[in-house]
Amino acid sequence: MKECAKAINLSGAEIVTVAVRRVNITDKKKPLLMDYIDPKKITYLPNTAGCFNSKEALRTLRLAREIGGWKLVKLEVLGDKKNLFPEMIETLKSTEVLTKEGFKVMVYCNDDPLMAKRLENAGACAIMPLAAPIGSGLGIINEINIRIIRKQTKLPLIIDAGLGQASDAAIAMELGCDGVLVNTAIAKAKKPFQMALAFKNAVIAGRQSYLSGRIKKTLYGNPSSPKLGII
């Protein structure tokens, strides 16, 4: 847990997702996450990782709210144990219920602009499309869809899942995303601390690049030195 806290610190992350699990009754000395990561310094984002239907997800988030009054939550309802794609019908249903109960719901979803719109209409406070399947490290598979989602929503857009290396995060930010959610790419890297730092730099670089306005792509070359005065 000490290493995890160090990696979070190096990455510059402002939000950390947490899961709701049973307290270890038999080993009372087992350290608690809150002993290492101060919820006053880093925003805890309770999430429903491991839930496969709306009922499980709602139960988890209601418990999360009870732990410390957290209203900002991440909803993730999975539909398939192999590809770990989100079950979007259950996700949409859960978003509606949670929003009515006063939760602020950040929603993990597929990279479908139509579904992203429906989530927004249902009251989602952030759209979190996958880049690729969770833990796959494939990077952003469908840049066009992410770009379309960016154009259609003013909500925070965060790439959630599938990033494999720092440059993937830079691309996400260059597409106009507001952030990335990363676990596996850092946790399973050969040098996690170095990778955490790489992601931090990539996010900053990608954002700066997006805000700077890139040049137009052209088929042919354009000389970068003035022609005037050529000898």
Place this chain on the structure above:
Amino acid sequence: MKKKIKIKLNGKLKAINNNSTLFNIVQKNKIPLTKVAIELNQEIVDKKKIKSINLKNNDKIEIVHFIGGG
């Protein structure tokens, strides 16, 4: 000898005194109340009221907290 009842605490079967409250369980297991949520038979419990909640035979208690993940 006091009469015992059986409850399930985080999936584990436990025999406790008949007149136990939820507060007794929390105290006995040294649960840091501010860092957990408690469910009794799938209903969330108001942590302020646990002293007045008497446990019955076959009650199912879940005490959960946050771990990293997601």
